[in-house]
Amino acid sequence: xxxxxxxxxxxxxxxxxxxxxxxxxxxxxxxxxxxxxxxxxxxxxxxxxxxxxxxxxxxxxxxxxxxxxxxxxxxxxxxxxxxxxxxxxxxxxxxxxxxxxxxxxxxxxxxxxxxxxxxxxxxxxxxxxxxxxxxxxxxxxxxxxxxxxxxxxxxxxxxxxxxxxxxxxxxxxxxxxxxxxxxxxxxxxxxxxxxxxxxxxxxxxxxxxxxxxxxxxxxxxxxxxxxxxxxxxxxxxxxxxxxxxxxxxxxxxxxxxxxxxxxxxxxxxxxxxxxxxxxxxxxxxxxxxxxxxxxxxxxxxxxxxxxxxxxxxxxxxxxxxxxxxxxxxxxxxxxxxxxxxxxxxxxxxxxxxxxxxxxxxxxxxxxxxxxxxxxxxxxxxxxxxxxxxx
Numbered sequence: 001x002x003x004x005x006x007x008x009x010x011x012x013x014x015x016x017x018x019x020x021x022x023x024x025x026x027x028x029x030x031x032x033x034x035x036x037x038x039x040x041x042x043x044x045x046x047x048x049x050x051x052x053x054x055x056x057x058x059x060x061x062x063x064x065x066x067x068x069x070x071x072x073x074x075x076x077x078x079x080x081x082x083x084x085x086x087x088x089x090x091x092x093x094x095x096x097x098x099x100x101x102x103x104x105x106x107x108x109x110x111x112x113x114x115x116x117x118x119x120x121x122x123x124x125x126x127x128x129x130x131x132x133x134x135x136x137x138x139x140x141x142x143x144x145x146x147x148x149x150x151x152x153x154x155x156x157x158x159x160x161x162x163x164x165x166x167x168x169x170x171x172x173x174x175x176x177x178x179x180x181x182x183x184x185x186x187x188x189x190x191x192x193x194x195x196x197x198x199x200x201x202x203x204x205x206x207x208x209x210x211x212x213x214x215x216x217x218x219x220x221x222x223x224x225x226x227x228x229x230x231x232x233x234x235x236x237x238x239x240x241x242x243x244x245x246x247x248x249x250x251x252x253x254x255x256x257x258x259x260x261x262x263x264x265x266x267x268x269x270x271x272x273x274x275x276x277x278x279x280x281x282x283x284x285x286x287x288x289x290x291x292x293x294x295x296x297x298x299x300x301x302x303x304x305x306x307x308x309x310x311x312x313x314x315x316x317x318x319x320x321x322x323x324x325x326x327x328x329x330x331x332x333x334x335x336x337x338x339x340x341x342x343x344x345x346x347x348x349x350x351x352x353x354x355x356x357x358x359x360x361x362x363x364x365x366x367x368x369x370x371x372x373x374x375x376x377x378x379x380x381x382x383x384x385x386x387x388x389x390x
Contacts, residue, residue: 033307036320039327041088046374047336049082058364072381079295083285086149087296093157094242097164124390127153128379132338144217147227156235176240176322180290183234184281194256200282207287217307226286234288241297241311259362260309267301271293325382332388333378
């Protein structure tokens with residue numbers, strides 16, 4: 001992990017003229033839409049979702065109430081928009097994999113060096129995930145949660161990276177399908193001691209049994225961990241679907257808008273397959289079931305295609321600057337909201353002004369000012385060309 005003061009284009013994903021294996025030729029223009037989409041995704045984590053929920057309580061508009069409901073996680077089975085935040089982030093990381101490999105190869109890095117960097121990245125993400133869970137305030141292994149969002153991203157990204165590094169696109173597609181179908185077969189057909197086969201509950205699923213048996217420390221869900229061992233294996237397919245999308249978007253054999261349209265159609269197809277499969281194989285985010293993977297990947301593809309078309313195809317970019325500032329330091333703000341007391345600073349700076357707002361709207365004002373404060377913090381880093389890279 002390093003914090004760099006460098007030119008403003010550092011942190012953007014670049015591509016070059018090299019082929020990776022025998023794949024199709026790809027464009028050299030970086031996907032500026034990735035930073036914007038990453039920032040858009042992170043905005044909901046740093047306060048966007050709370051802002052919408054608060055606005056729904058203040059104004060009680062039917063459309064706001066419906067949106068507010070979508071910005072809550074489902075309890076177990078089903079899918080809300082907020083359930084897309086995490087897998088979309090992993091999907092974006094997957095999109096960056098082929099671009100990152102080609103950029104490093106262009107610089108003359110050996111394959112061993114490239115893999116070593118990816119390994120270090122995975123170890124850092126797993127370690128930071130433990131820190132995020134409070135691991136530095138060590139209170140015994142039994143009270144430490146080792147699984148984490150960052151850890152699952154690191155593991156899913158790393159093994160997808162190795163597959164992309166060593167195999168052609170057709171093998172990557174086969175590997176993705178094998179992971180999804182293999183995970184389904186294990187969950188549905190492997191007999192869990194005392195419970196049997198095919199039970200997809202927090203207590204009785206194979207994923208829960210494996211977490212209880214092999215995952216040390218505290219489990220987030222009590223009987224299971226939503227970022228546990230089996231979920232980490234399943235997440236590899238999400239990153240691979242991102243990498244496969246990257247090849248499609250940057251293929252030079254078609255014009256950009258056709259690449260965008262093709263990805264959009266593929267996304268709609270995956271949404272339909274995921275919803276259809278969900279009738280037989282439940283859509284459960286906390287287990288990362290295959291139906292959930294396909295549904296989340298489908299939505300990720302459609303959203304990425306829209307960002308890609310508007311930013312990279314049409315060239316309308318100014319509107320995305322707000323998201324770009326967040327996206328270029330996404331790890332910084334993800335850790336920052338856990339470590340830095342932004343709420344205290346927000347009250348110190350804006351509390352007096354907000355006191356002039358009618359009482360029922362003061363909480364809404366605090367949420368707005370908090371997001372502004374967090375964005376200004378990231379903008380200061382952006383202007384100083386300071387980016388936390390892992």
